[in-house]
Amino acid sequence: MSLDVEAVRKDFPILAREVHGVPLVYLDSANTSQKPQVVLDTLAEFYSRHNANVARAVHTLGSEATTLYEAARDKVAAFVNARRREEVIFTKNSSEALNLVAYAISNASTFPGADRFRIGPGDEVVVTEMEHHSNIVPWQLLCQRTGATFRWLPIDASPDSPTSGRLVDSAIDEVITERTKVLSFVHQSNALGTINPVERLVAKAKSVGALTVLDASQSAPHLPLDVQALDPDFVAFTGHKLYGPTGVGVLVGRYDLLAALPPFLGGGEMIETVDMTGTTYAAPPHRFEAGTPMIAEAVGLGAAIDYLSALGMENVAAHERELVEYALPRLAAVEGVRIIGPAVPVSRGATIAFTVKGVHPHDVAQLLDEFGIAVRAGHHCARPVCVRYGVPATTRASFGIYTTTEEIDALVLGVERVKEMFT
Amino acid sequence: MTLPLESMYREIILDHYKHPQHRGLPVEFDAEVHHVNPTCGDEVTLRVRVAADGTIADLGWEGEGCSISQASTSVMSGLVTGKPVKDALALQERFLELMQSRGEAELSDADEDELEDAVAFEGVSKYPARVKCALLGWMAMKSAVAEAGERDADELKETIG
Numbered sequence: 001m002s003l004d005v006e007a008v009r010k011d012f013p014i015l016a017r018e019v020h021g022v023p024l025v026y027l028d029s030a031n032t033s034q035k036p037q038v039v040l041d042t043l044a045e046f047y048s049r050h051n052a053n054v055a056r057a058v059h060t061l062g063s064e065a066t067t068l069y070e071a072a073r074d075k076v077a078a079f080v081n082a083r084r085r086e087e088v089i090f091t092k093n094s095s096e097a098l099n100l101v102a103y104a105i106s107n108a109s110t111f112p113g114a115d116r117f118r119i120g121p122g123d124e125v126v127v128t129e130m131e132h133h134s135n136i137v138p139w140q141l142l143c144q145r146t147g148a149t150f151r152w153l154p155i156d157a158s159p160d161s162p163t164s165g166r167l168v169d170s171a172i173d174e175v176i177t178e179r180t181k182v183l184s185f186v187h188q189s190n191a192l193g194t195i196n197p198v199e200r201l202v203a204k205a206k207s208v209g210a211l212t213v214l215d216a217s218q219s220a221p222h223l224p225l226d227v228q229a230l231d232p233d234f235v236a237f238t239g240h241k242l243y244g245p246t247g248v249g250v251l252v253g254r255y256d257l258l259a260a261l262p263p264f265l266g267g268g269e270m271i272e273t274v275d276m277t278g279t280t281y282a283a284p285p286h287r288f289e290a291g292t293p294m295i296a297e298a299v300g301l302g303a304a305i306d307y308l309s310a311l312g313m314e315n316v317a318a319h320e321r322e323l324v325e326y327a328l329p330r331l332a333a334v335e336g337v338r339i340i341g342p343a344v345p346v347s348r349g350a351t352i353a354f355t356v357k358g359v360h361p362h363d364v365a366q367l368l369d370e371f372g373i374a375v376r377a378g379h380h381c382a383r384p385v386c387v388r389y390g391v392p393a394t395t396r397a398s399f400g401i402y403t404t405t406e407e408i409d410a411l412v413l414g415v416e417r418v419k420e421m422f423t
Numbered sequence: 424m425t426l427p428l429e430s431m432y433r434e435i436i437l438d439h440y441k442h443p444q445h446r447g448l449p450v451e452f453d454a455e456v457h458h459v460n461p462t463c464g465d466e467v468t469l470r471v472r473v474a475a476d477g478t479i480a481d482l483g484w485e486g487e488g489c490s491i492s493q494a495s496t497s498v499m500s501g502l503v504t505g506k507p508v509k510d511a512l513a514l515q516e517r518f519l520e521l522m523q524s525r526g527e528a529e530l531s532d533a534d535e536d537e538l539e540d541a542v543a544f545e546g547v548s549k550y551p552a553r554v555k556c557a558l559l560g561w562m563a564m565k566s567a568v569a570e571a572g573e574r575d576a577d578e579l580k581e582t583i584g
Contacts, residue, residue: 360489362463363432366553370430392464392487421437422490 003311003319009402011036011307022372025407030190030218030351030398031376033243035304042303043245046296054295055269055286069295072302073285079305080235081226082252089251089258089285090298094217095134097236097251098184100288101213102138104261105182106145111262117211121147123181126210128153128167128196129388130189133381135215139184151175153185155192157388165192165342176204184213188222191382191396192341193324193351195219198230206231211257217241221400222320222349224313227252239297243401244304248297251288258284265290308401316401320350323399327352327408331397334415340385340394350399353380356415359422361393367418368395373411431491431546431553435498439540440490445500449483454570458563460555465492469563473571478507482564489556491547496560498540508568514538515561521545522554 009015012034017024026034046068052061054069077085091097108117119125125139129152143150153171156163163169176183183205188195198214205212212232216225220237227235234257239248253261263270263281267290272280281287308316325345332339336357342348356364365377376396379386386393397411448455452470459466465488474480482504484496499518503511518541521528526549535542547557 360463362489362553362556363491366550367432370432421432422440 003315003401005319005402005404008311009404011038012402013037013040015402019372019374020370025371025373025410027397027399027403027407027411028374028376029221029400029403030241030396032240032246033221033400034402035245036243036307038307039244039300039303043296043300046299051296053292065295068299068302069293072298072305075302075305076250076252079225079309080220080252081228083228084255086284087252087255087258089253089288090293091236091249091251091288092247092294093240093249094132094215094236094238095138095249097234097238097249098135098213098215099138100251100264101184101234101236101253102142103264104288105211106142107262107264109146114260114262117261119146119148119181122179123148124151124177124179125149125182125184126151126153126175126180126205127183128185129155129384130167130192130194130196130382131184131186131384132190132215132217133383134217135184135186135213136384139182142182148181149179151180155385155388157390159338165194165340166347167194167196172201172204176201176208176210178208180205180208180210182211182213184215186215186217187219187225188216188349188351189341189382189385190218190351191353191380191385191394193349193353194342195223195347195349197347198232202230202232218349218351221308221316223317233257239301239304242301242304243307244301245297248294248301250301253284255284258288263287263290267291269293311401319401320399320403321345323403323405323408324348324350324352326405327397327399327411330408330412331415334412334419336419337415340389340391350403351396352398353394353396355391355394356419359418361395363422364395364415364418367421368411368414371410371414371417373407373414375411431544431550433543433546435540435543436490436494439494439497443493443497445483445497445504446485447483448485449481452481452483453574454567456563456566456570458559458566460488460492460559462552463489463492463556465489465556465559467492467496467560467563469496469560469567471564471567471571473508473568473575476507477509478505479503479511479568480505482567484560484563486560488559489553491544491553491556492559495541495544495557496563498544499560499564502539502541503564508572511568512565514541515565518544518561519558522548522557524548525551 050064052065054066076088108114213234214232216237221242235252240246270290340353361377455470457468467486469484472481
């Protein structure tokens with residue numbers, strides 16, 4: 001079975017919109033995805049029929065809201081094949097999920113019984129050069145707080161190399177050593193489209209006893225994600241790129257680790273007993289969900305997951321593989337266009353960054369917008385990638401379940417037109 | 424696939440981008456400034472020489488960035504060179520107002536006469552993210568003439584001493 005794109009498009013009301021008098025061509029799903037009607041309906045239904053706070057009200061609405069919120073947790077757990085539902089923590093977004101791990105680790109240095117997570121001078125935290133800022137800055141801050149050293153795996157950016165746009169393989173064994181305490185890396189790069197070798201990186205990190213954190217923000221919406229098969233200790237992703245609402249993200253963690261980690265944020269619902277002389281904490285996942293959570297958004301995310309599961313993530317991945325196979329050679333064939341990222345559709349997602357000779361990316365994006373085509377321009381919150389490639393910024397087209405080959409044709413034609421105007 | 428009428432990319436802007444005026448840094452100058460627009464990574468280095476009678480005797484620049492920033496700097500250079508500093512700053516104020524108009528500016532014939540090619544940037548004012556690009560060169564000019572003015576005042580003090 002493959003994806004019926006025309007049927008999918010009918011489920012997304014925003015795709016019927018016009019921009020500047022022409023039909024919208026939305027090629028910015030890596031930034032945020034559009035939402036199917038069922039997600040919008042679920043949000044409206046929650047607020048109009050079931051709204052109440054969770055886990056504390058004994059009345060009917062409170063019980064309904066709690067059931068819906070916890071059912072969303074079950075849906076996420078099944079979607080990523082978590083070992084148990086208690087491994088799923090709702091956060092605000094991927095950034096908060098990654099910060100949660102980084103802060104819980106530094107809190108461990110003063111928390112009784114959490115010695116195993118302590119890091120300090122002489123220890124190292126490793127990321128990759130192709131991370132989004134949200135998987136760089138929390139770790140730089142952790143290193144500042146603890147005195148640990150921040151290191152990274154470099155990108156091969158040489159234009160003619162067969163591994164251009166991928167991590168330098170030989171660096172993996174050089175950078176990840178006995179001193180590494182945490183390896184946090186992106187599954188699929190938002191700036192390059194590269195899909196990293198998760199098994200190899202996780203196996204290497206485990207062999208030196210490091211904790212592993214996988215940023216799956218750009219992979220969860222596009223590939224079947226099996227946290228048991230990939231086996232990192234923590235996985236972060238966000239709801240709004242997964243056809244769900246903004247304001248909800250997910251951290252999936254190994255239960256034994258979550259149960260031993262100190263809290264990140266303190267507040268309501270994350271406690272066991274509070275006494276003015278001391279507090280004990282709830283078991284995971286609630287230990288890490290302080291205060292009233294994003295209830296409607298989590299329920300909306302559950303609806304998005306149901307929608308994706310009905311399409312089948314294998315079908316989603318196959319559809320997007322076809323799109324990237326279609327788009328890469330056509331874009332690369334435009335004279336003056338340089339693809340920033342892997343040039344071949346192998347271990348690569350349907351996110352394509354490029355530059356156009358003689359035209360600034362902001363002009364490319366602004367002009368494409370005038371043709372109704374929405375793309376992103378800038379450093380994509382992954383500035384080190386642009387620095388490595390020696391470009392100030394790139395233009396990025398990113399695809400999703402509703403993207404068609406006709407839209408890619410419109411993009412290629414649009415880029416041709418932009419070039420004409422500037423030469 | 425034609426450009427909508429309200430496009431910010433008017434032919435005049437593209438012409439200035441392709442054929443920038445006053446590009447190149449004069450050897451003799453009273454002040455040099457370097458301005459950056461972090462959103463697009465636009466950069467401009469600008470030098471001015473102000474004559475004894477208070478007119479902008481020479482102005483030149485080097486820059487890199489998006490078409491809006493580079494074309495606007497080119498238009499500004501052509502407009503203010505040879506004008507008294509006072510008039511250049513008044514024009515800068517008018518252009519700033521135009522850029523802050525969010526597409527609602529009602530330009531009089533007098534405005535259009537005064538701003539000349541700079542009127543073409545009116546469409547940019549509808550895009551708050553790009554207003555800074557259009558203002559980059561103008562802000563650099565404003566800083567440069569201020570700096571040149573301070574230097575003059577200092578020299579005057581020394582002379583009077």
